[in-house]
Amino acid sequence: MHDRHGRTHTESKYSLARSAPHLALMENGGEAAKWRFGAANPALEAAGRHNIRSLVHDLYDCLDRTDSRSVVPLGHGDPSVFACFRTAAAAEEAVVATALSGKHNNYARAAGVEEARSAVAEYLSRDLPYEVTADDVVITAGCNHAIEVMMAVLAAPGANVLLPRPGFPMYESRAALCGLEFRHFDLLPDKGWEVDLHGVEAVADESTVAMVIVNPNNPCGCVYSYDHLAKIAETARKLGILVISDEVYDHCVFGSKPFVPMGVFGAIAPVVTMGGISKRWMVPGWRLGWIAATDPNGILRDKKIIESAIGYRAISVDPATFIQGALPQIIANTEQTFFENAMNVLREAAEICYQKLKEIECVTCPHKPEGSMFVMVKLDLSCLDGIHDDVDFCSKVASEESVLICPGSGLGMKDWLRITFAVDPPLLEDGLERVKSFCKRHGKPRR
Structure with a gap:
């Protein structure tokens, strides 16, 4: 049948529903729906506060x-x-060449492209007294993604993690979102923003699993000395916790102190090093970072920390494969x-x-x-x-x-x-x- 406008009955119903949906419901004898979504997620609200x-x-x-x-x-x-901060031409050329090669249009393994993992392992090993291998490395979509992965991995029931104050609030956000308790220790402005190690011991308990340091430091601009990093490692060993060392600003130093990676002290306490190319290469939009076990004693692997990180990566976002594929050339060719x-x-x-x-x-x-x-x-x-x-x-x-x-x-x-x-x-x-x-x-x- 057609209405006076020449439309079929079905077409007329769709037109009615578009122009006056409540009339269409009434025509069908229905009631206004009671929508069940829209309730606040407390964990998301808590994360948003940071x-x-x-x-x-x-x-x-x-x-x-x-x-x-x-x-x-x-x-x-x-x-x-x-x-004045444009990235190296060699880095841009490596990305272009990799994209044009067509060799990295596929999905990668959860741990990341093998060549990228090997390149990161070699890059980190330059500054360490032992060798990091590709099996110690997980590629992430930037260092923020590395934070997400590690907070999720550590979020066992009842566990807590120690975070610096002031610090980078993404740690609080990610801990809150996955239900991991976090506690703060202070950085001391009158001591060059060093970690208050007595404060670390004061807030730790038997449920503490890790402490976070950022070196070179965001937001304070300090660079930790060899001696201070050694004391951090000794404190972590005393407490039986691992150290998460956020080194996304590695080698971004211009004062009197050289950059010393926390992994140098991995034989004292296990260290998870997190980094990326965003800051040193000035390309935050490329979203390429990593997690690495800088732990010559293999404690992190025995505790399945890297295995758990790979497991989480398998159900989270992937860094772009062509950026991963370009990473060996980015590192090797930048003068x-x-x-x-x-x-x-x-x-x-x-x-x-x-x-x-x-x-x-x-x-x-x-x-x-x-x-x-x-x-x-x-x-x-x-x-x-x-x-x-x-x-x-x-x-x-x-x-x-x-x-x-x-x-x-x-x-x-x-x-x-x-x-x-x-x-x-x-x-x-x-x-x-x-x-x-x-x-x-x-x-x-x-x-």
């Missing part, structure tokens, strides 16, 4: 779109947007001059940052950055009028000066600020001048 990415990006909403000045991004560490030039720019930027911060009366920088791309500074609210806390400060700086800074609250340090100096030096200097002007404008009158 989401620094959202915190920083919320500041973009504070920007004055009528401000003709360039936005100065001092809130997150992505130097790749600046020409040392690229790294030297990148560190020279970072050294210059860190110096600009440190000197400009000394000119701003309402902030204090307790330790000159020596590595990574960040520095932590203390905000003195007593010098400012109408600024309530670090989040308020950052929101108003974004609005009035088009400068984005990460509030310390997102890192467990209320009324502190995390500033990245991995910015084109002239823009960095301009941004910090704007912060200085903001503080003068909002400063309390001197008596």
